[in-house]
Amino acid sequence: MVAEIEKLVRTLRIEVELSHLRTKDGREVDLLVRLSHGSYLAFEVKAGERASPVDARHLRGLKDLLDGPLLGGFVLHQGRAIEVWDHGLYALPAAALIARAL
Numbered sequence: 001m002v003a004e005i006e007k008l009v010r011t012l013r014i015e016v017e018l019s020h021l022r023t024k025d026g027r028e029v030d031l032l033v034r035l036s037h038g039s040y041l042a043f044e045v046k047a048g049e050r051a052s053p054v055d056a057r058h059l060r061g062l063k064d065l066l067d068g069p070l071l072g073g074f075v076l077h078q079g080r081a082i083e084v085w086d087h088g089l090y091a092l093p094a095a096a097l098i099a100r101a102l
Contacts, residue, residue: 001030001045001076001094002020002030002031002043002045004098005018005031005043005097006018008098015036016033016034016035016036017033017034018032018033018034019031019032019034020031020032020041021062021065023065025032025061025076027058027062027065028058029042029043029044029062030043030045030060031043031045032066033099034057035067035071038068038069039066039068039069039071040066040068040069040070040071041069041070041071041072041073041074042062042070042072042073042074043060043073043074043076044056044058044059044073044074044075044076044099045074045075045076045094046075046076046077046078047077047078048077048078049077049078049079049080050077050079050081050090050091051075051076051077051079051083052091053085053086053089055075055077055091056073056075056085056089056091059073059075059089060073060087060089070090071090072089072090072091073087073088073089073090074089074091074092074097075090075092076092076093076094076097077091077092077093077094078094078095079091081091081093082096090095
């Protein structure tokens, strides 16, 4: 999924920086997108058809580790449900993200 997002960003010539995060204490975020104005979007990718708030555990408190504001954290999954959780966290179908961008 991360590779697909990277291809989409290049194809559409969207000016963002893509990276991932791994901390010494084991926190890992699959994809960080730094927007041109310095804000971030964070993504976790799950292979299953459902996501739960537990899947967003590495996204919680992430704003304290970044050098810019975190606009939202998203757990991408293979299902169809969109869920709104607390503190700017969401579950989002991966297909919806790609289709929306096209």
